[in-house]
Amino acid sequence: MLQNSLPKALEKELKRTVGDDWVITHPERLLAYESDGLTAYRSPPGAVVLPKDTEEVSQVLGMLSKADVTVVPRGAGTGLSGGALASVNSVVVGTARMKRILHLDPRNRIALVQSGVVNADLSTAAAPFGLYYAPDPSSQSACTLGGNVAENSGGPHCLKYGVTSRYVTGLTVVTYDGTVLDLGGFGRELGSYDLVGVLVGSEGCFGLVTEIEVRLLPRPEGVRTILGIFDRIEDAGRAVTGIMAEGLLPAALEIIDGPTIRAVEESVFAGGYPTDAEAALIVEFDGLEAGLAADIERAIVRCRAEGARDIKAAESEDERMALWQGRKKAFGAMGRIATDLLVQDATVPRSRLPEVLGQISEIGTRYDLVIANVFHAGDGNLHPNILFDRSDADQLLRVERASKEIMSTCVEAGGTITGEHGVGIDKRSYMTLVHGHDELEAMRNVKAVFDPRSGMNPGKVLPDSSELPT
Numbered sequence: 001m002l003q004n005s006l007p008k009a010l011e012k013e014l015k016r017t018v019g020d021d022w023v024i025t026h027p028e029r030l031l032a033y034e035s036d037g038l039t040a041y042r043s044p045p046g047a048v049v050l051p052k053d054t055e056e057v058s059q060v061l062g063m064l065s066k067a068d069v070t071v072v073p074r075g076a077g078t079g080l081s082g083g084a085l086a087s088v089n090s091v092v093v094g095t096a097r098m099k100r101i102l103h104l105d106p107r108n109r110i111a112l113v114q115s116g117v118v119n120a121d122l123s124t125a126a127a128p129f130g131l132y133y134a135p136d137p138s139s140q141s142a143c144t145l146g147g148n149v150a151e152n153s154g155g156p157h158c159l160k161y162g163v164t165s166r167y168v169t170g171l172t173v174v175t176y177d178g179t180v181l182d183l184g185g186f187g188r189e190l191g192s193y194d195l196v197g198v199l200v201g202s203e204g205c206f207g208l209v210t211e212i213e214v215r216l217l218p219r220p221e222g223v224r225t226i227l228g229i230f231d232r233i234e235d236a237g238r239a240v241t242g243i244m245a246e247g248l249l250p251a252a253l254e255i256i257d258g259p260t261i262r263a264v265e266e267s268v269f270a271g272g273y274p275t276d277a278e279a280a281l282i283v284e285f286d287g288l289e290a291g292l293a294a295d296i297e298r299a300i301v302r303c304r305a306e307g308a309r310d311i312k313a314a315e316s317e318d319e320r321m322a323l324w325q326g327r328k329k330a331f332g333a334m335g336r337i338a339t340d341l342l343v344q345d346a347t348v349p350r351s352r353l354p355e356v357l358g359q360i361s362e363i364g365t366r367y368d369l370v371i372a373n374v375f376h377a378g379d380g381n382l383h384p385n386i387l388f389d390r391s392d393a394d395q396l397l398r399v400e401r402a403s404k405e406i407m408s409t410c411v412e413a414g415g416t417i418t419g420e421h422g423v424g425i426d427k428r429s430y431m432t433l434v435h436g437h438d439e440l441e442a443m444r445n446v447k448a449v450f451d452p453r454s455g456m457n458p459g460k461v462l463p464d465s466s467e468l469p470t
Helices: 008-018 026-033 056-067 121-130 145-151 195-199 233-245 258-265 292-305 317-327 332-338 348-366 392-410 430-432 435-452
Strands: 047-049 072-075 090-094 101-105 110-114 166-176 179-182 208-215 222-230 250-257 279-287 310-313 340-343 371-374 384-388
Touching: 008 047, 008 348, 026 047, 056 072, 056 090, 056 166, 056 208, 072 208, 110 121, 121 145, 145 208, 166 195, 179 195, 179 258, 195 371, 208 292, 222 233, 222 292, 222 435, 233 279, 233 292, 233 348, 250 258, 250 317, 258 317, 258 332, 258 371, 279 317, 292 310, 317 332, 332 340, 332 371, 332 384, 348 371, 348 392, 384 392, 392 430
Parallel strands: 047 090, 072 090
Antiparallel strands: 101 110, 110 208, 166 179, 166 208, 222 279, 222 310, 250 279, 250 371, 340 384, 371 384
């Protein structure tokens, strides 16, 4: 394939299938697809195709595989691991037009959606029935359910409610050769292999998900939210450990550090956080009204015991949303600090949080880099944000070295390399930190079952055979 172009015969065939407007080959328009949310990696694809349903996806993938053109699935492009990055020799097949809620069954608390439906839109549609979709990534106002399936996304409330895999009951998937697979579904797949579970979290490497069946939950009767302000991030980390050690189960425990607080407060997303604080801890409980006040009070006691200088309690839904503002909009505010952002999402045991946070701070100082932390503290899912300017070659080198050191530090603390953002391109070289040769070969064999020609999302997740440990 020539740069930023398709073979004319293939381009004509694709346009006949999806319509002229939905095959993008102009170099300037392709720039919008040169990266996902992780802008440290950039590469415009050869073309972008936007089908409207399963049938069109099947036809498109059949054409591309016949022409030996590799495929990169893409949702909203909010991912943070380079998972939707395509080379000039690949075609992005996007789900932007696949945004219909096909069926909503409030009695059985099930919804069937196309994979391009925005996460938050499903909860909006379910709200009149007193239901919602639980997984809530910070990008939920933009990210798609197909992308959530690819990454097995979590969110602030996954501490109590779990990640995407807990809610997906069925999938329609199109493989590289255009074959349509219907997996699972309400009341099916009992006593058989959990193929839905295999596909969730496979990062678009097995096929392109076109339809998703998910479970919905009833909205909780009550919600209580507090914001604890700390002068040291390590103290906030100890408060998290203490709250969980009390036997409490918050819906969310989120930490925002000082650099992030200041970036948010200087932006349009300001939530009223004190800018001289070095950490803020959001604690939220939900469920039956009975007992919520007591749980919040116990959490407040733990926060004060670990040095919280102030605690704010939300007295209304508007106040609750204001307390969440700094957390939900943190990534959007990072642009005030630097032009580029490298986000990691290693996970460590909660008990090691204070220690690991201190080590990450020391790494930033040693490499002369600004590292801002905003993360799911309740389950130890760290999000160190390394802020930099990619036009500075020396700084890029320091970012690469610091990133690897952060990953090694988290693994040595008993953690792993990703909690919810996926491996993609960014963490591919770190896979050998947590997986041995046999495990990686087993993963490669599973991929070969669904994608024997390696045409789906090439170069992601698994390191090359030459990189495997002996």
